[in-house]
Amino acid sequence: MNKTVIEAGHNTPEVIFDPENKKISISGICTPENPRMYFKQIFMLMDEYLKENKNLSFNIHLNYYNSGSTKCLLHLFMKIAVDPVIKAGSEVNWIIDEGDLELKESGQLFEEITNLKFNYVPAKD
């Protein structure tokens, strides 16, 4: 699989899928009008990657998002969480600005539902 970069749009995040380094990064504003359509390509990349790989690191640094996108993010995390082997080898780096309890709690909600390993990482200036 090749590295895939989806550039940020006015209301969509930048996505970097890096199979060689076993990482996926999603950053920026995430309020697409149709989140399901926007995430479709990412779901397909994940499915293809997980056919041959058993671990993945997420770097998630969101500015703000809509509820449909949170559902899509949950779907993305669940692709990892449903397989005990992949789950054990994977982690989510949930990047937050200093003092942002709101975004931290959003990560904690995902963590509670998926039981994935979440690291709460301070954003670099």
Add this chain to the structure above:
Amino acid sequence: MNHNSPTQQILEQLSRTENLREYLVLVYGRISQEMIISAISLTENKLKLENFHQAAITRTKIISAELLQNMLKHQIFNEKCLPYFILGFTDKSLRIITGNLLLKTTCDTLTHRIDKYKRIGKDQLRSYYIETFRNTELSPEGNAGLGILDIVFRAGQQVNYRITPFNDEICAMELNIMIHNKVTARQPQQS
């Protein structure tokens, strides 16, 4: 919501019912996706200038995005009653006030949901939110039906509304949402 109301009338009406110290953002007129992004960017900059806590800023942005996208999705254009989005603050909290026209059927659905979510005990709301979030499926259009629940949850149930009939099929809905500046985490229930 005041019919045929230019911005000044809206603000005058608000000043009679709300104890807002200052208005930060006022959007009036037809909603577009580009306008939503600009409004939220302006909101963020204004709140930073006023030294609001980062958590309150993020909460306000997420609620605003949800509100404005809902207004766009259900938008009914009529020059006599244009949609508005107002962000102001009192000494202790932020206040978001939106007004727009809706089909009565949509309005009934929204008010039913708001009333239902507000009736849930504060201690149970978090687990209710998680269960709903976990079990809801996205429609082909990408709707999860979580928008109003997300707003009520993040605002700590401080969501009020006012409905004014516009004609037989349409009504005007004003939402009034309070966000505390000192955001505290809603910790999981202790079992």
